[in-house]
Amino acid sequence: MTRDLPVIDVAPLRSPDRAARRQVAAALGKACRETGFFYVAGHGIADATLQAMFDAARRFFAQPLDAKRQLARNLVGNNRGYVELGHERLDLDAAPDRKEAFNIGLELPTGHPAHAQPFRGANAWPDLPGFRALMLSYYDACLALGTLIHRGFALDLGLDEHVFDSALDLPMATLRLLHYPPAAAGVAGPGAGTHTDYGNLTLLAVDGVAGLQVQGRDGRWILAPHIPGCFVCNIGDCLMRWSNDIYVSTPHRVSPPERDRTSIAFFLDPNPDAIVTPVTTDPSRPSRYPPVTGAEFLQSRLDATYRHVPAAF
Numbered sequence: 026m027t028r029d030l031p032v033i034d035v036a037p038l039r040s041p042d043r044a045a046r047r048q049v050a051a052a053l054g055k056a057c058r059e060t061g062f063f064y065v066a067g068h069g070i071a072d073a074t075l076q077a078m079f080d081a082a083r084r085f086f087a088q089p090l091d092a093k094r095q096l097a098r099n100l101v102g103n104n105r106g107y108v109e110l111g112h113e114r115l116d117l118d119a120a121p122d123r124k125e126a127f128n129i130g131l132e133l134p135t136g137h138p139a140h141a142q143p144f145r146g147a148n149a150w151p152d153l154p155g156f157r158a159l160m161l162s163y164y165d166a167c168l169a170l171g172t173l174i175h176r177g178f179a180l181d182l183g184l185d186e187h188v189f190d191s192a193l194d195l196p197m198a199t200l201r202l203l204h205y206p207p208a209a210a211g212v213a214g215p216g217a218g219t220h221t222d223y224g225n226l227t228l229l230a231v232d233g234v235a236g237l238q239v240q241g242r243d244g245r246w247i248l249a250p251h252i253p254g255c256f257v258c259n260i261g262d263c264l265m266r267w268s269n270d271i272y273v274s275t276p277h278r279v280s281p282p283e284r285d286r287t288s289i290a291f292f293l294d295p296n297p298d299a300i301v302t303p304v305t306t307d308p309s310r311p312s313r314y315p316p317v318t319g320a321e322f323l324q325s326r327l328d329a330t331y332r333h334v335p336a337a338f
């Protein structure tokens with residue numbers, strides 16, 4: 026195991042100085058061509074906000090199972106709600122994941138025309154004071170950060186710096202709280218099986234309990250420990266396709282932790298009607314894929330993950 030993911034300070038992406046922005050873009054582009062994983066510093070999300078989010082996640086998972094089941098993902102629909110321990114299997118060749126999760130998606134104002142699109146819907150909320158407001162404000166902060174990082178990707182790929190802005194303004198992004206109970210004697214299963222992420226970009230906050238591992242190009246596993254003040258970030262399958270495979274979406278997994286482990290993932294998938302047309306700024310690299318919509322692509326990936334779960338669970 027090695028530890029060699031780069032740390033990238035993204036604050037200069039907010040600078041009026043184009044050369045400073047380009048420098049960050051080049052660092053992002055290098056990381057995305059190598060492992061597709063990097064740490065983000067200078068993200069501007071306050072430590073107190075992250076601490077409050079971890080507290081909220083722990084309060085959520087500490088509720089009785091019955092209360093959590095009332096918010097079950099299969100009742101709520103649209104990839105929102107609570108996923109019980111053992112109900113998800115990211116690696117179809119392994120045992121189900123030893124984790125529980127809670128998802129929210131974008132909240133559209135009442136009457137917004139985009140309500141008719143796929144993956145729209147209402148969030149389900151637990152009866153916990155302050156939880157909803159905190160989750161929604163964190164969602165917005167992650168969306169702003171993810172959009173900023175996409176400006177770096179665009180610069181690096183030789184595109185207009187703002188080309189992704191309109192593909193991400195009403196996204197299918199999911200904010201997901203995750204809880205991994207400690208490894209127990211005689212219980213099989215990974216924390217999260219080996220997988221790649223589906224969307225464009227994942228912003229992950231981890232709590233300091235070891236678990237996340239990333240597969241390097243040479244097949245060796247790289248540890249991705251907590252670095253104070255940083256998010257662990259990676260690109261997903263949708264951005265890999267969008268970049269015409271210039272960027273790589275890399276397999277990763279979570280080993281069963283020694284103690285309770287909590288993480289908070291923001292999966293930035295594009296707008297459902299965004300057209301994912303592979304980038305062809307490099308004339309020596311013709312398009313490898315036909316265009317698809319963001320929703321078509323996400324649905325195809327979710328179908329694979331949940332195929333093993335009996336419909337009636």
Ligand SMILES: O=C(O)CCC(=O)C(=O)O
Pocket residue numbers: 203217222229231236237277278279288290
């Ligand atoms: O919890 C983690 O550290 C990573 C989780 C993950 O990779 C995922 O849910 O896609």
Ligand SMILES: [Fe+2]
Pocket residue numbers: 220221222277
């Ligand atoms: Fe992942």
